[in-house]
Amino acid sequence: MGTRILCWAVYLQPMQKGLEFALPVKAPKVPAGPDWLHEIKHDGYRMMVIREQKSVRLITKGGLDWSKRFPLIVEAALKLRHEQFVLDGEVVLLGVDGRSDFDGLHSRKYDAEVQFYAFDLLAAGGDDHRKLPLFLRKQNLAALLARRSDGIHAAPFEQGEIGPDLFRHACLMGLEGLVSKHHERAYGAGRCTHWIKVKNPKHPAYRRVQDQF
Numbered sequence: 001m002g003t004r005i006l007c008w009a010v011y012l013q014p015m016q017k018g019l020e021f022a023l024p025v026k027a028p029k030v031p032a033g034p035d036w037l038h039e040i041k042h043d044g045y046r047m048m049v050i051r052e053q054k055s056v057r058l059i060t061k062g063g064l065d066w067s068k069r070f071p072l073i074v075e076a077a078l079k080l081r082h083e084q085f086v087l088d089g090e091v092v093l094l095g096v097d098g099r100s101d102f103d104g105l106h107s108r109k110y111d112a113e114v115q116f117y118a119f120d121l122l123a124a125g126g127d128d129h130r131k132l133p134l135f136l137r138k139q140n141l142a143a144l145l146a147r148r149s150d151g152i153h154a155a156p157f158e159q160g161e162i163g164p165d166l167f168r169h170a171c172l173m174g175l176e177g178l179v180s181k182h183h184e185r186a187y188g189a190g191r192c193t194h195w196i197k198v199k200n201p202k203h204p205a206y207r208r209v210q211d212q213f
Contacts, residue, residue, distance in 0.1 A: 024195035030163040044092035076151025089118035119155040130187040
């Protein structure tokens with residue numbers, strides 16, 4: 001137990017100074033190999049959810065704490081069985097059609113309805129998971145979120161050669177695109193060549209000056 005507490009303290013120390021997010025690189029096509037996991041790219045705000053006992057912070061890429069802005073996510077984090085964890089994911093407002101509504105999210109009119117789609121688990125229970133391969137982090141994330149709670153969801157994904165077909169269907173559905181990640185790689189910092197983002201050229205986010213991912 002003492003080792004875990006020490007590990008957690010070591011992990012949180014750089015967090016206070018602003019942990020650098022792993023960021024995808026842009027590419028013209030989705031990788032088709034068997035070693036890639038593919039996730040739908042939601043049109044929202046990239047964020048980390050950090051719980052320390054009874055305290056929850058929602059940290060943006062710019063280092064701001066938006067925990068007061070999205071109460072549903074904070075409540076969901078406090079209901080999870082672990083009292084210490086760090087989730088990486090996307091803050092999203094879903095429209096009536098089930099697709100992410102960036103304009104509604106940006107308007108601040110629906111803050112109480114905003115949810116979090118977690119796609120990575122960086123730490124839990126005092127253990128730093130960043131050096132684990134992605135497929136193990138995904139398994140640990142699924143275990144943490146096994147008891148479904150409104151406000152925080154595990155982002156769905158598919159693996160393998162299906163990637164290009166998934167992207168084609170995502171475009172037909174009017175979604176923003178896909179992010180593909182190599183399932184054996186650790187969590188990096190900054191731009192990572194093993195995270196590949198391919199965006200739907202007909203989606204509004206493609207033309208947005210400031211990329212919100």
